[in-house]
Amino acid sequence: MAIDITMPALSPTMETGTLAKWHVKVGDAVKPGDVIAEIETDKATMEVEAVDEGVVTEILVPEGTEEVKVNAVIARLQGEGEEASPPPAAKPVAAPVAAVEAAPKVAEPAPAPPAPAPVAAPVSSGTRHIASPLARRIAQQMGVDLGSVTGSGPHGRIVKADVEAAAGKVAAPVAQPVAAAPIAAPAAKPSAAAEAAAPFEAVKLSNMRKTIARRLTESKQQVPHYYLTVDVQLDALLKLRTDLNKALETQGIKLSVNDLLVKAEALALLQVPDANVSFAGDVLKKFSRADISVAVAIPGGLITPVIRDAANKRLSQIATEMKDLAARAKDGKLQPSEYTGGTASISNLGMFGIKQFDAVINPPEALILAVGAGEKRPYVVNDELAIATVMSATGSFDHRAIDGAVGAEFMAAFKRLVEAPLGMLA
Structure with missing residues (x-):
């Protein structure tokens, strides 16, 4: 039976954390006491040690993922007596992909619309791309075809940063037809108050700053x-x-x-x-x-x-x-x-x-x-x-x-x- 590795609660006030870094990859053998990851909590960045012995079969949360809830499954180990299983099976890709790999020219075009088939050039295994749940959700929101994205995670896994990078590349072409519309309304003139406002930079809150804000607000309100x-x-x-x-x-x-x-x-x-x-x-x-x-x-x-x-x-x-x-x-x-x-x-x-x-x-x-x-x-x-x-x-x-x-x-x-x-x- 597979062994789940969950996001640990590394401080009494921790509710979520950032998975800052993995020290293992799929296929690595670990034993109790091995450092497997670094987690950024509301107080510090701390090393996480393995509790069980086994082989890493899945890494479910990629490096850099923020606000991972305590007790959420972040990876899995091969249980005792369990045969190591390959990454999740992928649906076979259309036959023309193999033709591209086998010969410098495609023997015959795929029976698809004029647009090229959404298969990323770097794919060499004949399998679909594997993406994290977060990456899939963001891709759906941004209208990004995962087939056109090259994954930078373990075993080519597509992560959040890959989807955002792909979205940035396709943003300009998508916007061009709209720009050609002859009846575009003139841009609204900024209000006097907006023009007078001081320039600023929006700095994302760290887990520590979020916790300080929450706990001290509660203190002043409740104590x-x-x-x-x-x-x-x-x-x-x-x-x-x-x-x-x-x-x-x-x-x-x-x-x-x-x-x-x-x-x-x-x-x-x-x-x-x-x-x-x-x-x-x-x-x-x-x-x-x-x-x-x-x-x-x-x-x-x-x-x-x-x-x-x-x-x-x-x-x-x-x-x-x-x-x-x-x-x-x-x-x-x-x-x-x-x-x-x-x-x-x-x-x-x-x-x-x-x-x-x-x-x-x-x-x-x-x-x-x-x-x-x-x-x-x-x-x-x-x-x-x-x-x-x-x-x-x-x-x-x-x-x-x-x-x-x-x-x-x-x-x-x-x-x-x-x-x-x-x-x-x-």
């Missing part, structure tokens, strides 16, 4: 956000960071301000456990561990690699882990387990000089901390007005899960930890 902002003095934390980096220099480890803020958020969640929660319909999930999702900008969007159990990790561990996760995130090499399942998030735009902002909650989490830039400001230090390095931090909270007083308690705990950072080392 009742509220926001709490505190000003935090950073001088003690900056001094601690400088001292620690000197001590860690021989190990090649360099702490960022964000590494310390990740630790502070995680500890604040453990100090205020009612903020370390998630709304789940009829239940409220209360987490006993603080897993912090850290927003990282990557080409085409953003991703949130997770520092697991951040409250109980050394700062050097957080720095090393975060550096590795961020690098692999930008290369699209993260596994789903590395960017899902956080209990709260942090987003830092301070490096861009942003003073303060409100972040959108990333469901199913109920809390995200938005961190601005540290800047010199007048600030009361030891009951006296002085100039200090101050940062504004804003928490976005899901009011279904976290009440205002709990949110305020969490923000106060975060402020205490950052302003007295030696407590994070205890």
Whole structure:
């Protein structure tokens, strides 16, 4: 019995994916663990490994096909004990084709209308062209005869790009008779508004951008956000960071301000456990561990690699882990387990000089901390007005899960930890 290979769900939010590349072809033998394809998900491009052993008998979805639904059959393997079957049988082509192959001249014309028979010159096997379902549908919509198309897919299979290329070639001749009509209406003059509009380029959305748009729209529509902002003095934390980096220099480890803020958020969640929660319909999930999702900008969007159990990790561990996760995130090499399942998030735009902002909650989490830039400001230090390095931090909270007083308690705990950072080392 044939074994179906289906489009895998490579992330919890994935509904469709793009089959970016095949690493196998019809006739190849595969075994469990072999990389057979690359799939572009809403988060990254990931390799797909074979689960079963067998010989590839069919590739049903060609490379580059977009919006392939999860669990759709994309290829088939020859099952155990099953004889390898050839590609789907094709209807025999008219006899004149064989005559063309056998001799330089056609012995007699085919009994067809004056138009030449719709057989592509490259056909040498005497069989009809094999086309993907998508290619057939597009060919029907565009009026393209598949017999005139040369396939570029496996074993000459006609794919979407082949049909579109053929449609482009025949478009001009089809339009010529219409152009000869003497009563063509004059082209409508563009409206003043259209002429005044700025020129633009329509850029097709990636799977990642589509998912970001959908999920964050749902978040703002369905999650009742509220926001709490505190000003935090950073001088003690900056001094601690400088001292620690000197001590860690021989190990090649360099702490960022964000590494310390990740630790502070995680500890604040453990100090205020009612903020370390998630709304789940009829239940409220209360987490006993603080897993912090850290927003990282990557080409085409953003991703949130997770520092697991951040409250109980050394700062050097957080720095090393975060550096590795961020690098692999930008290369699209993260596994789903590395960017899902956080209990709260942090987003830092301070490096861009942003003073303060409100972040959108990333469901199913109920809390995200938005961190601005540290800047010199007048600030009361030891009951006296002085100039200090101050940062504004804003928490976005899901009011279904976290009440205002709990949110305020969490923000106060975060402020205490950052302003007295030696407590994070205890």
